[in-house]
Amino acid sequence: MFHADARALARASLLVDGREPEPIGYAPAGPGADRFVSVVRWLGDPIPDPTVRVDRLRRVVPGGMSEEIVVSSTADVPVRATVTLEVACDLAPMEVVKSGGSVPPVSPADALTWIAHGTTVRVTGDGTASGSGLLWDVDLPTRGSATLRWQVRVDDTRAAVAAPSGPIEWSRPEVTADDHRLVRLLDRSLDDLATLRLAEQGDTFLAAGVPWYLTLFGRDSIWAARMLLPLGTGLAAGTLRVLARRQGRRVDAHTGEEPGKIMHELRRDEFTSLPPAYYGTVDATPLWVSLLHDAWRWGMPADEVAALLPALEAALDWLGGHADFLRYVDTTGRGLANQGWKDSGDAVRFRDGRRAEPPIALAEVQGYAYQAAVQGAALLDAFGRPGGDRWREYADALAERFRAAYWVDGPHGRTRHWRSTAAGARSTRSPATSGTCSAPGC
Structure with a gap:
C-alpha cells in the first residue's frame, strides 16, 4: 500500500x-x-x-x-x-x-x-x-x-495533498445499452475517476495515475477536468484554483519556475532527481487557459471565473514571452529532457531514430498556444479587461509562422505537419518553398 x-x-x-x-x-x-x-x-x-x-x-x-x-x-x-x-x-x-x-x-x-x-x-x-x-x-x-x-x-504531517472530504464534484450519468459491456465500461471508468480524487486547501483535482503518479500533475489534471466538463464544472474550478495558487512567480532554473507558468508536478520530496514542486512542462500553461475558458462556457459561476483572471493574464504573458514558438529546454541537466505529453528522455525522435536536440518546439503545443490566445482574448473581452486584441494578433502571427515552418518529408513530397495539431489554424495553403521542418525540434 x-x-x-x-x-x-x-x-x-x-x-x-x-x-x-x-x-x-x-x-x-x-x-x-x-x-x-x-x-x-x-x-x-x-x-x-x-x-x-x-x-x-x-x-x-x-x-x-x-x-x-x-x-x-x-x-x-x-x-x-x-x-x-x-x-x-x-x-x-x-x-x-x-x-x-x-x-x-x-x-x-x-x-x-x-x-x-x-x-x-x-x-x-x-x-x-x-x-x-x-x-x-x-x-x-x-x-x-x-x-x-x-x-x-x-x-x-508532510503530505503535499490530501483526500477530499466532500462529495464527488460531477454528476453520474446513467446509460442503457443493448451491449452491457458499454454500461460496465462507463461504470468502471467513473469509479476509477472517483478513486483519483485528491484535494489541496479544500479544492479537488484528479491525480495522474496509480501508484506512481498519485499527485497533482498540471497537464494530466487539466485534461481530466476538461474532459469531465459535460458532467459539471466543480472539478475544473478546483483544478484551476489549485494550479493558480502555485503559478510561477519568479525565475528558478532548478525548478523550471517562471512568472505565469503552470506547474508540472507536486511531490512531498524530490522524485527521481526532480524538485518537489517542478515546473518543467511546456503545455500546462496554455492548457490551463483553455480549461478556464471551457469551464466558463460550460457554466462555471462568473465570480469564480473573475477571481482567476489575474492568473489568466499572467499565463498569457508567459506565452507572449516566447519569441516565435513555444519551445522547451532543460538547462540544469537534472530535469525532464522532454517536457510535452511524451516526456520520456527518448520520446522525441527524428524518423531515422535520432533524438531531437533541445530547444524543441512540439507541433501540438503550438496548437495549444494558438487556442489559449484566442480563448484568453474571449475571456478578457467578456469580463471587460484589456488585451483581447493583443492576443488575437498573437494567435494570427503564430498561425502564420507555423504554416511557414512545419513540414515533413513523405512519399508524396513535403506535406504539412500541422494537419491535426494546430487547433484552429486556418487552412490557407502556403507554398512549399516558404519554409521546411523535418521534425518538431528543428
Missing part, C-alpha cells in the same frame, strides 16, 4: 495454518474497492472440489485501507484453523520501488506501529496482535462462516 510517495505497507500476507490459500478470482467492487477469492484445499471435506473458501473485500479509505475477510465452509464437518496476517513496513520512497530497488524495513515503535520520516503507520484489527501481524483462531461449524477485520492507518 502506498501513501504520499512512500510504500506504507511492504507486505500483507494472509496465511491459513501457515500456508497461503490458492487464489481463484478477483473483481472490482466499486470505487477504491476490490474483492479477492481463494480456496483452502487442505481443509474441509476430502474431495476434489474445495469446501473452504476465503473472500477478501479490500477498501481504500482516506488515510489508509480496511479489509474484511470472510472464511466460509460448505463442508459436512466442522473446520478449525489458525489465520494469520503477516505485515511489514519499510516506507520505501516511490522512486526506489519504481526502479526495482529496496530499503531496509522500519523497526516497529510498538506492536504493529511504525514511525519514520514524519509518517506513522498503524495496523489494527479484531485479531490478536503478534510480533509480525495479527492472528485469529477460527472454528467453523458445519456450513458456517467467520468474518475477520483489520485496518491500516497512515498519519502523515
Whole structure:
C-alpha cells in the first residue's frame, strides 16, 4: 500500500495454518474497492472440489485501507484453523520501488506501529496482535462462516495533498445499452475517476495515475477536468484554483519556475532527481487557459471565473514571452529532457531514430498556444479587461509562422505537419518553398 510517495505497507500476507490459500478470482467492487477469492484445499471435506473458501473485500479509505475477510465452509464437518496476517513496513520512497530497488524495513515503535520520516503507520484489527501481524483462531461449524477485520492507518504531517472530504464534484450519468459491456465500461471508468480524487486547501483535482503518479500533475489534471466538463464544472474550478495558487512567480532554473507558468508536478520530496514542486512542462500553461475558458462556457459561476483572471493574464504573458514558438529546454541537466505529453528522455525522435536536440518546439503545443490566445482574448473581452486584441494578433502571427515552418518529408513530397495539431489554424495553403521542418525540434 502506498501513501504520499512512500510504500506504507511492504507486505500483507494472509496465511491459513501457515500456508497461503490458492487464489481463484478477483473483481472490482466499486470505487477504491476490490474483492479477492481463494480456496483452502487442505481443509474441509476430502474431495476434489474445495469446501473452504476465503473472500477478501479490500477498501481504500482516506488515510489508509480496511479489509474484511470472510472464511466460509460448505463442508459436512466442522473446520478449525489458525489465520494469520503477516505485515511489514519499510516506507520505501516511490522512486526506489519504481526502479526495482529496496530499503531496509522500519523497526516497529510498538506492536504493529511504525514511525519514520514524519509518517506513522498503524495496523489494527479484531485479531490478536503478534510480533509480525495479527492472528485469529477460527472454528467453523458445519456450513458456517467467520468474518475477520483489520485496518491500516497512515498519519502523515508532510503530505503535499490530501483526500477530499466532500462529495464527488460531477454528476453520474446513467446509460442503457443493448451491449452491457458499454454500461460496465462507463461504470468502471467513473469509479476509477472517483478513486483519483485528491484535494489541496479544500479544492479537488484528479491525480495522474496509480501508484506512481498519485499527485497533482498540471497537464494530466487539466485534461481530466476538461474532459469531465459535460458532467459539471466543480472539478475544473478546483483544478484551476489549485494550479493558480502555485503559478510561477519568479525565475528558478532548478525548478523550471517562471512568472505565469503552470506547474508540472507536486511531490512531498524530490522524485527521481526532480524538485518537489517542478515546473518543467511546456503545455500546462496554455492548457490551463483553455480549461478556464471551457469551464466558463460550460457554466462555471462568473465570480469564480473573475477571481482567476489575474492568473489568466499572467499565463498569457508567459506565452507572449516566447519569441516565435513555444519551445522547451532543460538547462540544469537534472530535469525532464522532454517536457510535452511524451516526456520520456527518448520520446522525441527524428524518423531515422535520432533524438531531437533541445530547444524543441512540439507541433501540438503550438496548437495549444494558438487556442489559449484566442480563448484568453474571449475571456478578457467578456469580463471587460484589456488585451483581447493583443492576443488575437498573437494567435494570427503564430498561425502564420507555423504554416511557414512545419513540414515533413513523405512519399508524396513535403506535406504539412500541422494537419491535426494546430487547433484552429486556418487552412490557407502556403507554398512549399516558404519554409521546411523535418521534425518538431528543428
